[in-house]
Amino acid sequence: xxxxxxxxxxxxxxxLMAGHLTHAEPMLNGIGVQxxxxxxxxxxxxxxxSLSNNADTLxxxxxxxxxxLKIASAEGMTTRRFSRMWxxxxxxxxxxxxxxxxxxxxxxxxxxFKGRFLKDDHIVFANTPDKGVNISVNGVLLGNIKDNxxxxxxxxxxxxxxxxxxxxxDSLLKVGDVNAALRTRFDGIKPNAARVAEINTWTGAQVxxxxxxxxxxxAVSSVAATEKPVAVVAAPVAKPVVTPAAPKAVEEDDDSSAxxxxxxxxxxxxxxxxxxxxxxxxxxxxxxxDRGQAGNVRVGIIIDRQGNIIGTNILENSxxxxxxxxxxxxxxxxxxxxxxxxxxxxxxxxxxxxxxxTLPE
Numbered sequence: 343x344x345x346x347x348x349x350x351x352x353x354x355x356x357x358l359m360a361g362h363l364t365h366a367e368p369m370l371n372g373i374g375v376q377x378x379x380x381x382x383x384x385x386x387x388x389x390x391x392s393l394s395n396n397a398d399t400l401x402x403x404x405x406x407x408x409x410x411l412k413i414a415s416a417e418g419m420t421t422r423r424f425s426r427m428w429x430x431x432x433x434x435x436x437x438x439x440x441x442x443x444x445x446x447x448x449x450x451x452x453x454x455f456k457g458r459f460l461k462d463d464h465i466v467f468a469n470t471p472d473k474g475v476n477i478s479v480n481g482v483l484l485g486n487i488k489d490n491x492x493x494x495x496x497x498x499x500x501x502x503x504x505x506x507x508x509x510x511x512d513s514l515l516k517v518g519d520v521n522a523a524l525r526t527r528f529d530g531i532k533p534n535a536a537r538v539a540e541i542n543t544w545t546g547a548q549v550x551x552x553x554x555x556x557x558x559x560x561a562v563s564s565v566a567a568t569e570k571p572v573a574v575v576a577a578p579v580a581k582p583v584v585t586p587a588a589p590k591a592v593e594e595d596d597d598s599s600a601x602x603x604x605x606x607x608x609x610x611x612x613x614x615x616x617x618x619x620x621x622x623x624x625x626x627x628x629x630x631x632d633r634g635q636a637g638n639v640r641v642g643i644i645i646d647r648q649g650n651i652i653g654t655n656i657l658e659n660s661x662x663x664x665x666x667x668x669x670x671x672x673x674x675x676x677x678x679x680x681x682x683x684x685x686x687x688x689x690x691x692x693x694x695x696x697x698x699x700t701l702p703e
Contacts, residue, residue, distance in 0.1 A: 366391050368406050373520045373528055374513025375414065378657045382414040385528050386500070388514040395515040397501040404490045408468040409497065412531040413459050421455035424465075429601075430693065431499025431506050433610035434617075441610055444495060445603035447487050451477070452601045454484040456544040462533050463541075469493035480533040482541045506696070507658065508638055599687050608685035613693045616643075616679050620695055624672040630664040630699065637662055639669040640696035649679035652690055660699075669697050 368389035376383045391405040400407070413419065429448050433441055441448075454477055459465070468476045474488035475496070487493075505511035533541075599605075630636075637660035644652040654673055659666050673695070682691055 366406070368408055369393055370518060370520060370525070371400070372514035372516040372518075373524055374510045375524070376507060376510045379655070383419065384411045384413050384415070385524070385531070386411045386510070386514070387528060388497075388501075393517045395517045397503075397511070397515060400515075401494050401497050401502065404469075404471050404494075406470060407493065407497075408466055409500075410467075411465045412528060413461050413463045413465075414531075416461055418458055418460040418463070420458055422452075424459060425452045425455050426601075427506070428496060428499050429606065430610070430613060431502075432495040433613065434504045435498035435502035436495055438611075440491075440495075441607060444489070444492060445607055447489055447492050448606055449601050449603055450485065451487060451492075452606075454544075455479075457540075460537065462531050463537070464531070464533055467493065467496055479544070480538045480541045482538065482545065484545060507640070508696075508698070605685045605687070608683050609691075612680070612683065612686060612691075616676075616693065617695060619679065620672055620676045623675040624697060625668060626699055627664045627668050630662060630668075631701070633664075634701060635662040635664060636699050636701045637665050638696060638698050639665055640694055641669050641673060642692065642694040643673060644690055644692045645679055645682075646690050647682045647688075649677075649681050651677045651679075657694055658696070665697075665699055668699075669695075672697070 368391050371388045371390045371393050373385065373387040375385050387410045388400075388407070389410070390400060390407045392403075394400055429452065432444075432448065436444070459479075464480050466476075466478045468478070469490060470476070471490060474486050474490060475493045476486050477484050499506060501511050501514055601609075627635075638658065639656060639660045640658040642655040642657050644654075646652055651673070654670055656666060656669065660669075
């Protein structure tokens with residue numbers, strides 16, 4: 343009797359320990375389409391161990407999770423544009439000290455992608471507690487970032503307090519209540535064998551992630567030690583909330599020099615300063631306010647090395663012309679921007695700004 347009871351207790355302890363050591367397979371939390379200029383860029387899905395519509399909970403909890411993206415654009419997209427989109431998104435949703443601490447990881451992330459993404463390419467970021475983030479394309483493992491905080495930063499790009507797209511953010515927080523047709527379409531997108539073989543060549547041509555000394559990273563961060571990424575605040579009655587987003591890079595950006603920890607931080611702090619300037623120049627059009635018009639607009643901006651605007655482009659527009667016009671006017675009122683620092687190479691620099699006009703309660 344004693345041994346039977348002891349056996350049962352032992353089995354119970356073993357099962358309890360196993361429950362703590364194993365995790366459930368992540369479930370589909372949400373799926374959506376990211377668009378620019380009215381065209382689909384990619385279809386993305388978020389899988390989490392526990393379903394939730396609370397972005398803060400998903401970001402802060404270290405659980406098995408993954409993000410999957412499938413390129414939907416017929417033209418594909420440059421890998422440099424892709425990686426720097428995430429880098430900018432992480433920058434505007436993270437504190438300055440976190441950015442500095444993660445700079446080398448972001449450089450490694452940027453160095454993993456080669457060539458160009460094509461339609462139907464399948465990108466996966468898979469987080470495993472205590473093992474970091476595996477990054478793969480079309481089933482080919484490109485690398486691992488051995489820091490679970492990095493996945494939280496990636497996730498905050500799309501569901502953080504300053505998401506790159508509010509609509510896409512909402513689609514990822516559906517707690518499993520997803521559009522069946524979209525899921526079927528997503529599941530049906532697969533790369534062909536020739537493309538998989540081509541991605542395999544990326545692993546043999548990896549460029550080592552540039553690693554600067556801590557002094558190098560601090561040299562950039564000290565220039566803007568008090569400059570924090572722009573935070574979302576409650577919109578006053580007469581002003582919108584303007585929040586930053588990632589750049590929509592030009593095609594030739596693929597030929598630009600590889601990022602270093604120093605150049606990466608320089609880009610992030612420059613965008614933060616530019617966004618703050620645009621915020622200070624943005625107004626709530628009185629006619630829009632009187633008519634109860636509210637909404638979001640995201641504008642791409644290209645500047646030269648002197649900070650002069652070369653061009654602007656509305657990437658995501660509001661249904662209200664008054665808000666679309668104000669978005670462009672606010673950017674023009676903010677020009678010129680500061681000259682680009684030496685750490686940012688290239689003849690021009692591109693970033694985007696989403697603006698949100700919220701009616702007072």
